[in-house]
Amino acid sequence: MTGTSKRHQSAGFRSLAHTADVGFKLWGETVADIFIQGAQSLYSLMTDRRRLRARQVQEVAVEAPDQEALLVEWLNYLLYLYDTQGFLARQIEIEEISPTRLHARLQGDTFDPRRHEVKTGVKAATYHQLAIRPTPEGWEGHVIFDL
Amino acid sequence: MGSEIKLRRLDAYRWEIPQEGAMRTRGLVYCSEEMIQALRHDQSLQQVVNVATLPGIVGASLAMPDIHWGYGFPIGGVAAFDLNEGVVSPGGVGYDINCGVRLLRTELRRPDIAQRVQELVDVLFTHIPSGVGSRRRDLKLDVPTLHEVLRYGAAWAVKKGFGSADDLLHIEAGGAIPGADPKAVSDHALDRGKDQLGTLGSGNHFTEIGYVAEIYDEATARALGIFKDQVTIIIHTGSRGLGHQVCDDYIxxxxQATNKYGFKLPDRQLCCAPVGSPEGREYLGAMAAAANFAFANRQLLTHWVRETLQQVLGLGPRDLGLELVYDVAHNIAKIESHQVNGKTKKLCVHRKGATRAFPPHHPEVPAAYQETGQPVLIPGDMGRYSYLLVGTQRALEETFGSTCHGAGRILSRHQAIKAAKGRSIEKELAARGIIVRGAGRGTVAEEIPEAYKDVEQVVQVVHGAGISAKVAKLHPLGVIKG
Structure with missing residues (x-):
């Protein structure tokens, strides 16, 4: 399961082995890329993202005590939006990001089982082995979801 | 990784991780020789060690034979903490608060439904919303009603006409954990719960029609109302998005509390607070509320199962005899009294992927089961079988009255999907006489039988070690998967 088709693409995600749950390695040029790839990895578990349309807009603002906790906060807020409104994002723009705050604009779709594939339910993004760090090429992250 | 951890074999079913370094106690793993090898490849044993470092842990950091690598605490982990010096940890309960299992029995025998299983599965599938983000359009709860659900659990459902008062006598804690504090549950959690009561959800959750294939203890089976070839129903689900949000909020x-109290932890997911601190008490109140939501959820599903069977088979409630054998929580923290060094002590017992297994004559075991011990339900994977056991005195003495909860994964979900590629899992199971309907394309593949340890091996360990006793084996006939 990878988020990019071409090799050496500047941002993407790849699933990692974890027995009970699913972990993802995330990479990108900027910290914002890590947050976008984290969201895309989450949506890839839930549905076929290619069938989502960008028909609605949601503005999201989240806060956390540090950057890694912010990633979990952001992903779990996306799960909240899905659980309460059926909202799944197709396009994500990070408008503002600091180590403790994130503001994003999402364009997406309301889940409809007639149009969208039902994959796996995700309970939450966890703090277990959570990481965001700089690399020579940019940034990488690591997140495990509880399914 | 796991291979560096010292393991000392105590007997055929018990392995000790000696107390070392930052550990405050030893680890005790219930496992067979064959199973222990697989554990060395992941981090589950390291997680047993990590739990052993938490403040105020009483007795060993325990792991049941279905242990697998979780987040923070291992899945299959049991840990008890002193109420004064010990901690409570949301990671020791998990995101699906009061994920649990209930077993229903009927007056029917396998031949009575042999030609109707497909129809039963199809009708159940339309009556019970299943899969990712499943919600009910016919039952949307406002906040005052949700608060009642959170406070009264299964009793709320019974009061609304979903089941009978007799059901409540056959549920762990009577279907409502005391001390639930609905005000400790956030608006976000309530939002997630408002249309999810009465839904199955996704992942490994299921409703299964099966039959009693084998009986190991005739007298106990009879006392539990169980007989050979009897048609049974198992419901496995939890507190849905409401519980997930409560866990996330309190982690x-x-x-913050972990920093405030100066705890040094090897994994952030182990964050915790003293049991008696304002933060600890608030979490326990919110957790009990979410647990009660789960009890109500399984009670509602039971109602729709009863309706479905009555409708499809054209039987009245008495002829059907669809009664609750028992309902157990396997992701929970409870305040319980246990004997520690000859003295009765109140402890906060965390069971994360572990089932309570109290012995005969224990005050928390319902009157109906005072002579047998508490029924323990261990679901296997969808292609194999499940077990009914009872709790024992030995469990009370060794594991704070706890046992295993299921089969335990051996393949990751990703590996399982790979293994299922190009195969029709539904057809393979149908060839073995099991009809499966799954809401998600992924979930049936992720839950293929070979993704799990054989639950028989898991049950053999807890039975052999004496921490619960086998009563009967149940085979599936029809399954709806989330």
């Missing part, structure tokens, strides 16, 4: 709060 965030308890991470």
């Amino acid at each position: 965030r709060k308890l991470m």
Whole structure:
């Protein structure tokens, strides 16, 4: 399961082995890329993202005590939006990001089982082995979801 | 990784991780020789060690034979903490608060439904919303009603006409954990719960029609109302999005508490607060509320199962005899009294992927089961079988009255999907006489039988070690998967 088709693409995600749950390695040029790839990895578990349309807009603002906790906060807020409104994002723009705050604009779709594939339910993004760090090429992250 | 951890074999079913370094106690793993090898490849044993470092842990950091690598605490982990010096940890309960299992029995025998299983599965599938983000359009709860659900659990459902008062006598804690504090549950959690009561959800959750294939203890089976070839129903689900949000909210709060109380933890997911601290008490109140939501959820599903069977088979409630054998929580923290060094002590017992297994004559075991011990339900994977056991005195003495909860994964979900590629899992199971309907394309593949340890091996360990006793084996006939 990878988020990019071409090799050496500047941002993407790849699933990692974890027995009970699913972990993802995330990479990108900027910290914002890590947050976008984290969201895309989450949506890839839930549905076929290619069938989502960008028909609605949601503005999201989240806060956390540090950057890694912010990633979990952001992903779990996306799960909240899905659980309460059926909202799944197709396009994500990070408008503002600091180590403790994130503001994003999402364009997406309301889940409809007639149009969208039902994959796996995700309970939450966890703090277990959570990481965001700089690399020579940019940034990488690591997140495990509880399914 | 796991291979560096010292393991000392105590007997055929018990392995000790000696107390070393930052550990405050030893680890005790219930496992067979064959199973222990697989554990060395992941981090589950390291997680047993990590739990052993938490403040105020009483007795060993325990792991049941279905242990697998979780987040923070291992899945299959049991840990008890002193109420004064010990901690409570949302990661020791998990995101699906009061995920659990209930077993229903009927007056029917396998031949009575042999030609009707497909129809039963199809009708159940339309009556019970299943899969990712499943919600009910016919039952949307406002906040005051949700608060009642959170406070009264299964009793709320019974009061609304979903089941009978007799059901409540056959549920762990009577279907309502005391001390639930609905005000400790956030608006976000309530939002997630408002249309999810009465839904199955996704992942490994299921409703299964099966039959009693084998009986190991005739007298106990009879006392539990179980006979050979009897048609049974198993429901496995939890507190849905409401519980997930409560866990997430309190992990965030308890991470701050961890700093405030100066705890040094090897994994952030282990964050915790002293049991008696304001933060600890608030979490326990919210957790009990979410647990009660789960009890109500399984009670509602039971109602729709009863309706479905009556409708499809054209039987009245008495002829059907669809009664609750028992309902157990396997992701929970409870305040319980246990004997520690000859003295009765109140402890906060965390069971994360572990089932309570209290012995005969224990005050918390319902009157109906005072002579047998508490029924323990261990679901296997969808292609194999499940077990009914009872709790024992030995469990009470060794494991704070706890046993295993299921089969335990051996393949990751990703590996399982790979293994299922190009195969029709539904057809393979149908060839073995099991009809499966799954809401998600992924879930049936992820839950293929070979993704799990054989639950028989798991049950053999707990039975052999004496921490629960086998009563009967149940085979599936029809399954709806989330």
